[in-house]
Amino acid sequence: MPVIRVFEPALCCNTGVCGPNIDQELVDFTAAVNALRAQGIDVQRANLATEPAQFAEHPVVAQFLQTAGSEGLPLTLVDDVTVLTGRHPRRDELERYAGLTPAQDSQCCNPAAGQSTSDACCNPQPITLMTSTSCCSSNSAAEAPSAGCCGQASSTGCC
CATH class of the missing domain: 3.40.30.10 (Glutaredoxin)
Incomplete structure (x- = not known):
């Protein structure tokens, strides 16, 4: 490696x-x-x-x-x-x-049907706060994830 x-x-x-x-x-x-x-x-x-x-x-x-x-x-x-x-x-x-x-990136989620990878939480753009409209959160309170997708240490898919 x-x-x-x-x-x-x-x-x-x-x-x-x-x-x-x-x-x-x-x-x-x-x-x-x-x-x-x-x-x-x-x-x-x-x-x-x-x-x-x-x-x-x-x-x-x-x-x-x-x-x-x-x-x-x-x-x-x-x-x-x-x-x-x-x-x-x-x-x-x-x-x-x-x-x-x-596919090897275990912290990248798969985009939902009809969603582009640029809209998915695996987007390599600047970190933004997660809201209820993101694929990673059902919470209405915006909070930054502590690690990986949705703050989980390891994620195999979108939360």
């Missing part, structure tokens, strides 16, 4: 919810990483502010920093091959890098 490593710029925290402004890209990336890790995928993150030695000790990363500087981060490697620079990978990209297909 491939090893995915993401070398990130200096961040105060890796969740994206520190300080007064929320970094939605980072929130989505963190959720995607957690979902893949829950499936046994090896996704590693290194923060330039807290783990500078990992950047200096990795030849591909050190060369990248000499060429592009820290402004070029994040840098995503799959088995030590550069696959993406300048932004965090989306969940669908991480799944592709890991060799997953949608």
Whole structure:
């Protein structure tokens, strides 16, 4: 199985919810990483502010920093091959890098009849609050799932 490593710029925290402004890209990336890790995928993150030695000790990363500087981060490697620079990978990209297909994604639900995958809860778009109109909730109160589809740690289909 491939090893995915993401070398990130200096961040105060890796969740994206520190300080007064929320970094939605980072929130989505963190959720995607957690979902893949829950499936046994090896996704590693290194923060330039807290783990500078990992950047200096990795030849591909050190060369990248000499060429592009820290402004070029994040840098995503799959088995030590550069696959993406300048932004965090989306969940669908991480799944592709890991060799997953949608059917292998145990946290992705199957869309209901007549519903497109972009409307299903497996949509790799930014995380949104679930409401009574979504395929994942019969509750009228909107609440964010804690993991996977509908907040379940593992889901084989839509809730």
